[in-house]
Amino acid sequence: MSRFRPIDRQTEYLLPPSVQDWLPDSHLARYVVDVVEGLDLSELERAYSGRGSDAYHPAMLLSLLIYGYATGTHSSRKIERATYDSLAFRFIACDQHPDHDTLASFRRRFGEQFADLFVQVLQVARENQLSRFGMVSLDGSKIHANASRHRALSYGHAEKIEAQLKAEVQEMLKLAEAADQGNVPEGVDLPAEIARREARLAAIAAAKARIEARAAERFAREQAEYEAKMVKRQAKQAATGKKPGGKPPKPPQAGPGAEDQINLTDEDSRIMKVAGGGFEQCYNAQAGVDTESMLVMNPHVTQAGNDKKQVEPMLARLQALPEGLNRPERLLADTGFFSEHNVQCCQDAGVEPLIAVGRDAHHPDWRSRFEEPAPLKAPASQVEQMKHTLKTRAAYALRKQTVEPMFGIIKSVMGFRQFLLRGLDNVRNEWTLVCLAWNFKRMAVLRPQ
Structure with a gap:
């Protein structure tokens, strides 16, 4: 038994x-x-x-x-x-x-205080000698906002619905004023229907005003960039006496376009292209990760779906860290961050850039992995020097081993695939909390047993 x-x-x-x-x-x-x-x-x-x-x-x-x-x-x-x-x-x-x-x-x-606590935890890691914090990998990942893309309203569609609602309100007002209301369907409460449509019109007007304000900010920014490009182009023409090649930059268009959108649930979120195809209501979560320890050194969230303009602000935030954490020797990033301006920003900050300039072909010849690159011909630009360094592959390969696994573990193991909070400031605070939790997990693994 x-x-x-x-x-x-x-x-x-x-x-x-x-x-x-x-x-x-x-x-x-x-x-x-x-x-x-x-x-x-x-x-x-x-x-x-x-x-x-x-x-x-x-x-x-x-x-x-x-x-x-x-x-x-x-x-x-x-x-x-x-x-x-x-x-x-x-x-x-x-x-x-x-x-x-x-x-x-x-x-x-206390969301804003999470950033100060984040730095304190990094100092604990430095005091425990978990890393030398000499090389940083930079990457971004789209994380869903606490809002549906089906709650997004475009400027063109808003104008179409606005015209339809105004016409319906005028029709109902005429029916309400008529002595004979025999044309009114049974059970219809005209004052209630008019009030409901007027409330929707007010909401649409507020949404349009926010879209127009965004368009004005965008136009001011693009106009400044356009003028800077034209000044540079004219200076080049004056120096060489020749007309610069290529098409001249197009001046920006003022006012909102028909496709400009706003989300009625979380207006700070944006529709972004996501991995695997399709578009979702997202934020672009950025992280600078130490390649030695895989600790996040600087978390950030942006509304831009493109990573091109994230190198310069990330360098500024890294340099604002306390002594011992603010002097990385190298910055690794994929091709989404590449531009000549970003390379120059790294050089000005005293950081060696290793930013991929294009995607590598799949299944390259095995001999290419062991071939030494040809000597660099002088004089060479900073971008050419960086391309030559990238051909050695040794340092740049660390990027895939550090920042990409960090995002994968946060999404798949820690299960964080969507923000709970709404609004850009709240989302940034929550992303700092997520990266703080990630750092605790890593430090618990790296600590002396």
Whole structure:
């Protein structure tokens, strides 16, 4: 006869249980708590007035959010539920159960402070000698916004619907004023129908105004770029005495185009082309990743679907980091970041650029992997020098081993494929929190065991 261990859920503990016995010493939750409690949270603590009932400590709420994002639990409601169901969350929360409103309010209220905490964690990594922070890989990935692309409204479609609604309102007003309302379908409440259409017209007018404001900002920016190009072209013609080759740049068009869109759920998000084909309502999440440790050094979110203009601002943010983190020797990036201007920006910042200038052919001849490039002929431009360095492939190959796996793990393992918050500022704060959680996961793996 088989023997089984008894099932007994009634016997009480002989001694009170201790939260310290719940998790092994190497558990990620312990590491998150240890590092967070060593950070300077004085700015967060001062934000509490001290009135009313005792508040949950910011260190506990921050640890819950970091561990939640690191393990794929992003929703504040799911984190609240996990403080009951999960030993790790119970350990972090000290067997307390902050409700989802408290967690969500903390995430929104202190989102801007996440950037300062992010830098503090990088300093912890430097002090623990987890990396020399000498080489950075830059890449971006489209992450879905908390909005549907079907809630996007184009300027041309808005004008079409606006004309239709105005015509319907005029028709209903005439029916309402008529003495004989026999033409009104049974059950139709004309005042209610008119009010509903007028509300839609007001919403469309507000959306059109925002599209027009965006178009005005775009025109001012493009006009400045156009004038700069024309000045450069005229200077070249004056220096050489010859007309510059190529077509002259076209002047920008003022006003919104028919295809200019705004999303009625999250107006800061944009429709972007995504991997695998198609278009979705997204933000472009950027990350500069240390190639030695795979730690994110600088997270950022942009509304631009193209990466071409992200090198210069990323360099500025890297140089703004504290001493020891702000002097990368090399910057690696794929062909989406390549331009002569970006190469020049890297050189001016004292950073060697290794930016791919084009896509490599699939299945190249095996001999090409071992052939040394021909000597570079002098004089050579900075772009030509960079192309020659890229042919060695050794350093540039690190890009695919660092920044691309980081995005893959965040999306597939940590399960972060869509922002929960709306608005560009809130989304940037949430992306900082995601990268902070990623850094904790990496530091827990890299720490001396």
